[in-house]
Amino acid sequence: MTPPPPPETKLVGTGAAGGVAIGPAVVIDTVEVEIPDTDDPVASFNDAMAAVQADLVRLQEQARNAGRSEAAEVLGAQALMAEDPMLADSVAAGVAAGATLDQAVTDTTAEIAAMFAAIDDPYIAARATDVVEVTDRVRHHLAGVDSTDLGAIEVPSILVAAAITAAETALLDPKVVLGFITEAGGPTSHVAIIARSLGVAAVVGATGVVEMVNSGDAVALDGASGDVAIRPSDETTAAFTARRDAFAAAREAAARFRGVRVTLGDRPVAVPANVGSRDDIELAIAEGADGIGLLRTEFLFLDRAAAPSEEEQFEFYSLAAQGFDDTVVIRTFDIGGDKPAPYLDIDPEENPFLGVRGARLYSQESDLFNTQVRAILRAAVHGDVSLMLPMISHVAEIRSVRAQIADVAQQLADEGVAHELPPVGVMVEVPAVALVADAVAAEVDFFSIGTNDLTQYTMAADRTNGVLDGLQDPLHPAVLALCKLTADAAHRHGITVSVCGLAAADPAGAVVLAAMGIDKLSVSARSVNPTKSVIDSLEAATAERLVQPVLAAASAQEVREVVRSESAAA
Ligand code: PEP
Numbered sequence: 001m002t003p004p005p006p007p008e009t010k011l012v013g014t015g016a017a018g019g020v021a022i023g024p025a026v027v028i029d030t031v032e033v034e035i036p037d038t039d040d041p042v043a044s045f046n047d048a049m050a051a052v053q054a055d056l057v058r059l060q061e062q063a064r065n066a067g068r069s070e071a072a073e074v075l076g077a078q079a080l081m082a083e084d085p086m087l088a089d090s091v092a093a094g095v096a097a098g099a100t101l102d103q104a105v106t107d108t109t110a111e112i113a114a115m116f117a118a119i120d121d122p123y124i125a126a127r128a129t130d131v132v133e134v135t136d137r138v139r140h141h142l143a144g145v146d147s148t149d150l151g152a153i154e155v156p157s158i159l160v161a162a163a164i165t166a167a168e169t170a171l172l173d174p175k176v177v178l179g180f181i182t183e184a185g186g187p188t189s190h191v192a193i194i195a196r197s198l199g200v201a202a203v204v205g206a207t208g209v210v211e212m213v214n215s216g217d218a219v220a221l222d223g224a225s226g227d228v229a230i231r232p233s234d235e236t237t238a239a240f241t242a243r244r245d246a247f248a249a250a251r252e253a254a255a256r257f258r259g260v261r262v263t264l265g266d267r268p269v270a271v272p273a274n275v276g277s278r279d280d281i282e283l284a285i286a287e288g289a290d291g292i293g294l295l296r297t298e299f300l301f302l303d304r305a306a307a308p309s310e311e312e313q314f315e316f317y318s319l320a321a322q323g324f325d326d327t328v329v330i331r332t333f334d335i336g337g338d339k340p341a342p343y344l345d346i347d348p349e350e351n352p353f354l355g356v357r358g359a360r361l362y363s364q365e366s367d368l369f370n371t372q373v374r375a376i377l378r379a380a381v382h383g384d385v386s387l388m389l390p391m392i393s394h395v396a397e398i399r400s401v402r403a404q405i406a407d408v409a410q411q412l413a414d415e416g417v418a419h420e421l422p423p424v425g426v427m428v429e430v431p432a433v434a435l436v437a438d439a440v441a442a443e444v445d446f447f448s449i450g451t452n453d454l455t456q457y458t459m460a461a462d463r464t465n466g467v468l469d470g471l472q473d474p475l476h477p478a479v480l481a482l483c484k485l486t487a488d489a490a491h492r493h494g495i496t497v498s499v500c501g502l503a504a505a506d507p508a509g510a511v512v513l514a515a516m517g518i519d520k521l522s523v524s525a526r527s528v529n530p531t532k533s534v535i536d537s538l539e540a541a542t543a544e545r546l547v548q549p550v551l552a553a554a555s556a557q558e559v560r561e562v563v564r565s566e567s568a569a570a
């Protein structure tokens with residue numbers, strides 16, 4: 001008699017890339033591979049490193065040709081690591097001290113990975129994964145064992161792994177990978193980055209998942225909520241299928257808004273995109289976003305040992321500027337808080353979110369800031385560019401930073417370098433700025449409300465502290481009251497006001513913010529058309545009815561209830 005199949009198991013990881021996927025699992029085997037002894041271990045190792053380096057360059061090329069520039073960047077970084085004498089020297093020293101090649105490679109990997117992992121910066125710490133991935137390829141090469149051939153998957157499947165390497169993903173065909181579930185990783189992990197760039201659903205941090213699943217088992221995942229069901233019952237499958245269908249139907253319905261301008265009554269509401277990378281820019285173009293409402297430039301500054309050069313920045317900002325007829329808002333670097341740069345002397349322990357962050361850094365790091373401003377002013381020649389300052393707290397800061405920008409413009413003029421001085425706006429993310437919004441509006445060309453930070457500062461709840469999730473709803477009436485003060489002040493001064501925090505992509509948030517008079521809702525590229533669809537179906541009369549009850553509500557839940565009941569009554 002065949003034993004009954006193991007029962008359904010559910011777990012919750014971290015949602016890393018939206019979408020719902022249901023399908024058979026392919027569990028990635030992470031069996032240890034032993035390196036055989038050779039006569040000349042150091043020469044064998046060096047030959048294997050050279051072969052792996054060449055493989056990585058080829059995979060990088062493959063990824064680039066497939067239009068997956070972020071995967072290509074990761075592979076490029078690994079190719080460089082495979083050339084780094086640090087690895088070869090350490091292995092040679094181990095062998096000289098009497099270790100077998102297998103032991104020397106194991107020790108070297110552990111030592112160098114631990115060195116990276118100990119650095120108190122999530123981006124550098126993530127390089128530990130690169131070391132492990134590179135030496136693992138070397139290990140497979142020396143043992144004559146193929147790495148897991150993900151390129152051979154033919155049936156649409158869900159990958160389940162302790163971790164999927166960046167190199168492996170270069171072999172994936174996005175058409176057959178419905179989703180990822182991994183034990184390792186957070187939102188900044190490679191798997192999450194690559195899943196987003198592939199546009200597949202992903203759940204990371206699913207501890208223990210590899211033990212629970214066998215290849216071929218049915219698996220369902222929700223990349224937004226982080227829910228995973230292994231061998232789902234008929235009932236669970238039906239629930240995930242309903243979620244998947246709702247997600248697909250909403251996407252499909254929204255697709256008809258690609259490139260369409262939406263209005264609330266006769267007032268235009270623009271829906272530009274938030275971007276942080278080349279892939280994001282390409283996606284925003286493909287989705288027909290109304291320009292870029294937030295280019296988070298700091299991502300160019302974080303994952304590296306030294307700051308990007310003026311030329312590198314100029315190229316990136318120009319690419320964004322040239323991609324759109326609409327305005328491209330380039331935010332100067334918002335380093336600090338959970339985004340420390342290793343080469344700056346700002347200890348994240350001493351400088352958490354309430355510390356030296358964003359514009360608070362610009363006078364002390366004037367070389368870094370001036371170089372960035374040079375690149376932005378030069379790129380402004382190539383499109384409709386605006387410059388935006390993050391983490392502004394008061395008027396004196398704006399005056400001082402604007403003086404720095406004017407000096408840079410003068411310098412470029414003196415050098416005869418083509419440039420343009422773009423409109424300068426500020427993020428409204430510190431409650432103090434919203435409370436004196438009239439005074440601030442008189443100093444700037446536009447406002448953009450960062451509801452992510454405005455919520456954490458208004459609610460006194462660190463945005464990275466999962467325990468405080470209940471205090472992070474940007475639809476709290478206190479946050480909305482600050483948004484309303486900001487919008488009214490902007491309009492009194494004839495300037496535009498956007499929202500570029502996550503609240504703009506929340507359907508109820510989009511409704512409330514548009515109803516309050518927000519001119520632009522800047523959301524991630526994949527949310528552009530769903531957000532346009534929400535605004536398109538909002539009646540002006542409903543919007544008008546909403547504002548007072550929303551501001552009079554006592555909690556975010558009440559706000560959401562008001563939106564539901566007013567929308568239903570329309
Ligand atoms: C915000 O704070 O809402 C915002 C858009 O900026 P970031 O999320 O980059 O801090």
Ligand code: MG
Pocket residue numbers: 390429450452453
């Ligand atoms: Mg912010």
